[in-house]
Amino acid sequence: MAVTVETLEKLERKITLSVPLQSIQAEVDARLKKVARTVKMDGFRPGKVPMNVVAQRYGYSVQYEVLNDKVSEAFAQAVQEAGLRVAGQPRIAEKEGAATEGQAEFEAIFEVFPEVKLGDLAAAEVEKLTAEVDDAAIDKTLDILRKQRRTFAQRAADEAAVDGDRVTVDFEGKIDGEPFAGGKADDFQFLVGEGQMLKEFEDAVRGMKVGESKTFPLAFPEDYHGKDVAGKTADFLVTVKKIEAANLPEVDEALVKSLGIEAGTVEALRADICKNLEREVKFRLQARNKQAVMDALVSVAELDLPNAVVQSEVQRLLEGARADLKQRGIKDAETAEIPHDIFLPQAERRVRLGLVVAELVKANNLEATPEQLKTHVDELAASYEKPEEVVRWYFGNRQRLADVEAIVIENNVTEFVLGKAKVADKQVSFEELMGQA
Template identity: 35%
Template sequence: MQVTPTLNEGLKRAFTVVVPSADLQARRAARLAEVARTIKLPGFRPGKVPASLVKQRHGAAVNAELMEEVVNDTVGKLLQEQDVRPAMQPKVELVSAPDSDGDLEFKIEVEVLPEIAVPDLSGLKLTRLTSKVDEEVVNKALADLARRSRKFDAIEEDRAAVKGDVVCVDFVGKHDGTPFDGGTAEDVNVEIGGEGFIPGFAEQMEGMKAGEERVINVTFPEDYQAEELAGKAVTFDIKAKSLKKPVDPEINDDLAKDIGLESIEQIRSLITEQAEGEYKQLSRLRIKRELLDALSEKTDFEAPQSMVDAEFGQIWTRVEQDREAGRMDEEDAGKDEETLRADYRRIAERRVKLGLLLAEIGRKQEIQVSREELLGAMQQEAQRYPGQEKMVFEFFSKNPQAVEGLRGPILENKVVDYLIELADVTEKEVTPEELAEIPPAEL
């Protein structure tokens, strides 16, 4: 194998590689001999098929397989010999791939990982925000639970529906006078002033009486999930069948038993436990964000542009999806395309640098991801696809890159835990609202 370096600029490396014809012919002959021992053809005993016939029938397939194998083996060996740590998969361009005689020649382009000097982490100061679950939070959750468990009593008096009443209706939705798919239903309970329907739908039923019919006009939101209806103005033919009034159950042990628990105190305990878990998650997110901000100020190395490009591509795909669905925040919506791209590219570069720095700290501190941790992550992923768990595990068994995609976040969190333990952490109690505040976008 003859290797000629052709580029050494910043983090970019390039090589031209030539594999001699003699090496290729030896490997090609060995592979054809292996095929000859196993091939079965009418009129020939196993292992006695003439070499010329084996080559005629299988030479092209063997050669294509051989070229791929030689390139992969050679690239791996070259990276090891040159002590190159690739940032992304190397790009390979074939110059000549002989069918029989001749040298194999190809070019390799690769971007290497930068030398990362771990900054001095002594004196790192962080603040852990905490919040207590107070009675108001628990009582609000209990009230919400009671509201979801409400029953409805019929309104016998002859009167029009007012806010808070529930109207049982049949309806037919139409666009340009023609009923549309999914727009027809019967015996639907609609709370006047309640949630769960498109804006203007429930509100226009106020004042209806049982037996009354009405046509209402509404416009679907721009981000409505059914694209054929998003932003469209439609009508609904409404027929009110009966009026009901919601009755919230009392918050006592009977409510607990209705949902399969023993007592209201058990519900209180579960609500408190769930809220405490949510607060802990928020607290960790906030201190992790503060840690990453501090580390970002200490990063002093060049980010591989191929990694930045890949990260930016993922971010920009989500930005475009949000833009099409009308979910962009006001600040981003007011920016021109060039400014928006530049902002999110800075975010991509920051993420890449922080990821590389955390990985380097993990490597130097010998922080490992255990097999049990990986299996746990696979199980969590499999649970997202009920009934297809076996297929998910088979996917991971056949795709090492997918497994590495699970390993990365686990390792990152373990390194973050290590750094938080290392830091001087001050606890500060805040309100739940302050704890849940989202810091400004990372730029």
């Protein structure tokens, strides 16, 4: 039968649903009979409870379940016949006013997914980043590998602490003359000049010798993780107990072999580092350029946003924020008051972008192919010691593979848009791309 769809506002629609009372009662009777075969009640043998007793005990709940099922079936059939794509859950309520004889009538109010109008991609402007791995980047990575394998030897008593040294200290901090939690430690070790401590602390210890003590002020940043001391200034007393100089291994055959390079030569090590850095550069460039493309897509697309989907995304972001707070040890993270509105702009952008990308993928056959999935997984696995195990790990789980598929599709969209838009190439340094500039 024809379905009448009423447009309420933008994406909101209303449908009247009719369910024959006879079919409801027939299904209720059938389910009650099924219950009667297994129900247990005092004074009756299993399967021998009179139907009127079963109906009195379970009739209401069974009727409620049947009604929900029948209405859901009627709604699904109606939207299918009307060719509607429902966004979110419908609000269904019994229809007010005179009902058709022999029918239970309900009104379903819901949102539909919007029509997405993709603008002229040729008019979109996108800045595309490029970067290269140079010898300096390889040297810097090699230094990091050497530092990871450094050893320490105690300095002479008259030698002062310098950057790179490992120092052992006792310290105690006070705010307004009072000690505070976490402000005192004995035999505490850290590396000078590597950002493990706040700058004022490192500056104070740099140049000190074993046995020396120093008092100095330290201003905690406003965003310091310890809320009790954030934004406050403490007076610290520090005493140096040991200073150890770092010894970096030479870049030789022994270091190369310790890093698992079969060829055993420095040239092979540098080639391996270069290969890994190029892989990382490729992924980072894809991410940065993908972001630029997505910004361009949003700017040229026109569509209304289904509020139900936006609110669902807000809730997902809120749950993610609570999980993050809980992981960081925040008390009562599950019940912390977090305004929903702060997530609204991000949720709206995600929903808008998701709808636009889905439309572009559908219109231009940009789905991920099995070959693309395999290639991407192989690239992800290449940096691991046993890549074949990583490949099996991805392909052995449907959700993990779905995550990879989403990335590949986004890469396809990126390449498609870059092939259509006005692209301005921009060369960036390795350090800038890696966030080290």
